[in-house]
Amino acid sequence: MIKELREKLKLSQSDLAEAVGTSQPQIKRLEAGDRKLTKEWAERLSPHLGVAPESLMFGNPNDETVKVNPPSAASQQVLELPNAIIRDKVEGLGRKIPVYGQAVGGVDGEFLMNGSILYEVMAPPAISHISGAYAVQIAGESMYPRYEDGEIAYVDPKRRVKKGDYVIVQIRQEEHGPLLAYVKRFVRQNSIELVLEQFNPEKELRFASNCVVSVHFIVLAGSA
Structure with a gap:
C-alpha cells in the first residue's frame, strides 16, 4: 500500500525517505514487507502519503482519502509538504x-x-x-x-x-x-x-x- 500511495503522489523512494527522515533502503524494505510497518512508522509515513495511520496499517481499500488524493486540493497540499521538506534539506545533502x-x-x-x-x-x-x-x-x-x-x-x-x-x-x-x-x-x-x-x-x-x-x-x- 505504501508503494501504491507513493507512486500516486509521484514520489520516489528517495523523496519519501527524505520527507520522513530515513533512508531509501528503509522505505524499500517497508514496501517489500521486509520491515514490519509499526504504528510509529505508520504515523511517520501517513502525513506524506495523504492517509490516516490506521488506513496505512490496515489497508482499507474503501478509504476515501486515498481515492480523492490525486485530484483534490488536499492532494496538492500533500505534494507541497514533502517538496518543502526536501528543499529544506537540499543544502545538507551537499555536505x-x-x-x-x-x-x-x-x-x-x-x-x-x-x-x-x-x-x-x-x-x-x-x-x-x-x-x-x-x-x-x-x-x-x-x-x-x-x-x-x-x-x-x-x-x-x-x-x-x-x-x-x-x-x-x-x-x-x-x-x-x-x-x-x-x-x-x-x-x-x-x-x-x-x-x-x-x-x-x-x-x-x-x-x-x-x-x-x-x-x-x-x-x-x-x-x-
Missing part, C-alpha cells in the same frame, strides 16, 4: 562529513581515534543539519551481525543516549595515552563506570568513568 577509523581494529574492535581522516562521505539526511556530525569505519566483527567489518557508522554527537542504543565511545586509559574508540551497545553509565555490550564474542566491557572522553549516538550504518 560532506569526515570518516575516522583504521583498517584493522584491536581484539575488541577498538581503533585509534587520533583525528586522522580516512576520507569524506556525503552526510545522510538524518544528520545533514547537525553541527559536528561525523562517521567512523567499523573495524573487525566484534559487533556482527549488527555491524560488519568495513561498514560506515554515521554519528550524531549531540543526541542523548539511552540503554540499548548503539554508540561510539572514546576512551583514554592513561593521562597521555592514545584515544581509543569502541563501537558497542550502550548498557549504562554512572559516576563509577561505563558498561557496554559486545556481540562477537558476547561479553560486557567496563571502563572507569574518569577514562570516558565521549559517548556518541550512532544514527545508522551502511556502505559509503
